[in-house]
Amino acid sequence: MDNKCPCSTGSDRPSNPILFNILSQMDTSEPGQSSLSYTSMPHRCNCEQRRTVCLKRPSEVCKKATAVLVKTVQFMKNLPAFNQMPPNDQFSLLRSCWAPLFILGLAQERVDFEVTDTPADSMLKRILLNRQESPRAEKEQPTLAGVSKLRSCLKKFWSLDLSPKEYAYLKGTAIFNPDVPDLKAALFVESLQQEAQHALREVVLLLHQEDHERFARILLTASMLQSITPSLISELFFRPVIGQADLLELMVDMLFFR
Numbered sequence: 001m002d003n004k005c006p007c008s009t010g011s012d013r014p015s016n017p018i019l020f021n022i023l024s025q026m027d028t029s030e031p032g033q034s035s036l037s038y039t040s041m042p043h044r045c046n047c048e049q050r051r052t053v054c055l056k057r058p059s060e061v062c063k064k065a066t067a068v069l070v071k072t073v074q075f076m077k078n079l080p081a082f083n084q085m086p087p088n089d090q091f092s093l094l095r096s097c098w099a100p101l102f103i104l105g106l107a108q109e110r111v112d113f114e115v116t117d118t119p120a121d122s123m124l125k126r127i128l129l130n131r132q133e134s135p136r137a138e139k140e141q142p143t144l145a146g147v148s149k150l151r152s153c154l155k156k157f158w159s160l161d162l163s164p165k166e167y168a169y170l171k172g173t174a175i176f177n178p179d180v181p182d183l184k185a186a187l188f189v190e191s192l193q194q195e196a197q198h199a200l201r202e203v204v205l206l207l208h209q210e211d212h213e214r215f216a217r218i219l220l221t222a223s224m225l226q227s228i229t230p231s232l233i234s235e236l237f238f239r240p241v242i243g244q245a246d247l248l249e250l251m252v253d254m255l256f257f258r
Contacts, residue, residue, distance in 0.1 A: 077254075098248070115236075
C-alpha cells in the first residue's frame with residue numbers, strides 16, 4: 001500500500017524541497033550569483049494526515065476540557081468496585097480507559113470546539129536556528145484527520161442524546177475492560193463490564209421502549225472511541241495547559257493521592 005503524500009509528484013522528491021534547493025544551488029551557482037530562487041516555491045501540503053492543527057480558542061476550550069477531566073477522574077474515584085481492585089490493576093485500567101472516558105465526558109457536557117492550522121516557523125528561521133523536528137514530536141501533533149475523527153464521534157453521541165444514566169453505565173463498560181493486559185482481577189473486571197452492559201440495556205429499554213435498535217447503536221458508536229488516540233487528546237486539549245508535564249502522572253496523582 002502506498003502511504004506517500006498524494007500531493008507528491010515524484011518518488012524521489014525531497015521531504016524539504018526549499019532547503020534541498022538552497023543547498024544544491026550553493027554548489028552550482030556562479031560567483032556573485034544569488035543561490036536563492038523565489039520562482040518555484042512549493043505549495044503547502046494540504047493532506048489531512050500532514051496538516052497539524054491546534055485549538056482556535058485554547059483558553060476557553062482548555063478550561064472546559066480540564067473540568068471534564070476532573071469529573072472523569074472523580075467518577076472513577078467514586079466507584080467502590082474500582083477501589084476494591086489491586087493498585088496495579090487500577091493503574092492499568094486508568095491508562096487504558098481515561099481517553100474514552102474523557103471523550104464520553106466531552107459528549108455529555110456537549111463541549112464543542114474549532115481548530116486552526118498550527119502556526120509554523122518560517123523555513124528561513126528553521127535554517128538559521130538549525131532546528132530539527134524529532135519524529136516523536138511530529139507524531140504527537142494533532143492532525144486534521146484525527147480531530148475530524150474525534151468530532152465525528154462526538155456528533156454521533158450528540159445525535160443519540162443519551163440520558164445521564166445511559167452515559168454512566170456506558171462509562172462503566174469503558175472502565176471495566178477485561179482485555180487490558182496483565183490484569184490480576186481480569187475475571188472480576190469482566191463480570192463488572194457485563195453488569196454495566198446489562199444495566200445499560202435495562203435503562204435503554206425503560207427509556208426507549210419503541211426503539212429496539214438503540215442499544216446496538218450505542219455500542220456501535222462506543223466502538224469509535226478506541227480509534228481516537230490518547231496522544232491526540234492530551235496534545236490538543238492539555239499540552240497548552242500542562243506544558244511538558246505527563247498527563248497520566250497528573251491523573252494518577254488526582255486519583256490516588258488526593
